[in-house]
Amino acid sequence: MSRYASNSNIFDQEEVLREDHHPDELPERSEELDQLHMALSPAARGVGANNVFLYGKAGQGKTAAAKKELSELQYHAEQESDHLDLTALYISCESDDISTSFRAASRIYMELTGNDRPTGYSTDAVVDMMYDAMNEIGGTIIIVLDEIDSLGTDDRILYSLPRARSQGYVNDNVYPSVIGISNDLQWRDNLSPKVKSSLYDDSVLFSPYNAEQLRQILRRRGAKGFRSAELVKIDENTSVDESNEKVVTIDNSGDEYVFRSGVLPTDAIPLVSAIAAQDKGDARQAIKYLRKAGEIADRAGDTTVEDTHVRAAESQVEKETVREAMLEMTTQAQLTLAAITVVELxxxxxxxxxPIYGVYKSIAEEVGSDKLVQRRMRDHLKELDMQGIIDARKKTGGSVGGPAYHFELQVERDIVKDVLKNVTRFASIDFDSIGSDDQPGLERYT
Structure with a gap:
């Protein structure tokens, strides 16, 4: 019998702990769902949905909220309404490599028609084809553009779509609208005023989850994903041990459940929640920590997920996150990260x-790379801040100068150091010697 034939001691429905699982209920986002509901409600009244912008950091439920509300609206159109003819499209701009208005219009055209991507046409021609497809379909057309910031500064399509009816691009029976989703909190501010004034009738901010909200999310997922775990509805026949058993809500009905698990001891979920809340308040990250902790316990042949498994999962996930980010970085971003790592060490x-720029120039010269001006290197520092790899905070300059950004690593230095040591271009840099008592390594870069 092979090792693959044995059952897991830890997992039951492991798929609910994966990133692509979208829950049916989002009780922690009831306020945001209400705002999104109000933006989409005009469609049910026959006048088309509002354009709406969902923004907040990664892992805050933006995509899940959009899909949930659109699913409910689709149900209403199919089962309850005699006049709502709804077509809803979901497009991931990053996954589908949509970085221009041409690509966005092409993708929308493909989704509406089922045809291949149009080639050999100008942007104007493809936009016309997109509107022709909308006229052919008719009714309410809601387009979700997830990671809409991938379009960068090419906002032509974002200017065109909201004005489609007023400019006569579509027939009177066509009501197109856009739901834009972005993890970049500053991207919207950089849009041209004419786009901002028309594209977003409504906007909904998804703030980071706190530790208690993450505990609720993890208990709901844990009850499905792990063996010997369940949510038991609290009623007159339910005896609750308040010192060990935690109450969980699964929807907005007001019903309460108690979480019980033989695999997940009392401390495992609170520890994962605390770690994730202190970092980004990211539910996706918290679920990944919990799944990894389960995998580590399972691999060890253990029957419960303990604190040691959670801590090992935290270290492993951070290493994976930094490693993945490093693989996707440009050379200049890697040089910038190497520079701040040297300063940190x-x-x-x-x-x-x-001072970071001074180290950056020395490293760039040593590895034979082009050197950016200081302003452009600072842009890379800010991008690393957005990725959660470093932390950028604006502080006052004291007696000289005004407020200025100060930078430091946000993930453990040993994790970043280990990753950089395995990047070929930095093979000549002895990161281990930097920060030692005599600091022979640092002298090379200052």
Whole structure:
């Protein structure tokens, strides 16, 4: 019998702990769902949905909320309404490599018609084809553009779609609208005023989850994903041990459940929740920590997920996150990360841009790479901040100068160091010597 034939001691429905699982209920996002509901409600009244912008950091339920509300609206159109003719499209701009208005219009055209991507046409021609497809379908057409910031500064399609009816691009019986989703909190601010004024009738901010909200999410997932775990409805026949058993809500009905598990001891979920809440308040990250902890316990042949498994999962996930980010970074982003890592190892962070730039130039020269001007290198520092790899905070300059950004690593330095040591271009840099008592390594870069 092969090792694959044995059953897991830990998992039951492991798929609910995967990133692509979207829950049916989002009780922690009831307020945001209400706002999104109000934006989409005009469609049910026959006048088309509002354009709406969902924004917040990754893992805050934006995509799940959009899909849930659209699913409910689709149910209403098919089962309850005699006049709502709804077509809803979901497009991931990053996954589908949509970085221009041409690509966006092409993708929408493909989704509406089922045809192949149009080639050999101008942007104007493809936009016309997109509107022709809308006229052919008719009714309410809601287009979800997830990771809409992938379009960058090419906002032509975002200017065109909201004005489609007023400009006569579509027939009177066509009501197109856009739900834009972005993890980049500053992207919307950089849009041209004419786009901002028309594209977003409504906007909904998804703030980071707190530790209690993450505990609720993990208990609901854990009850399905792990063996010997369940949610038991609390009624007059349910005896609750308040010292060990935690109450969970699964929807907005007001009913309460108690979480019980032989695989997940009392401390495992609170520890995962605390770790994730202190970092980004990211539910996706918290679920990944819990799944990884289960995998580590399962691999060890253990029958419960303990604190040691959670801590090992935290370290492993952080290493994976940094490693994945490093693989996708440009050379200049890698050089910038290497520079701040050297400064961090030397104990000189939080640091302003200038000393980091000095180290950056030395490393770039050593590895034979082009050197950016200081302003452009600072842009890479801010991008690393957005990725959660470093932390950028604006502080006052004291007696000299005004407020300025100070930068430091946000993930463990040993994790970043281990990853950088395995990047070929940094083979000549002895990260282990930097920060030692005599600091021979640091002297090369200052």
């Amino acid at each position: 030397a104990g000189d962070t939080p640091a302003r841009t200038k």
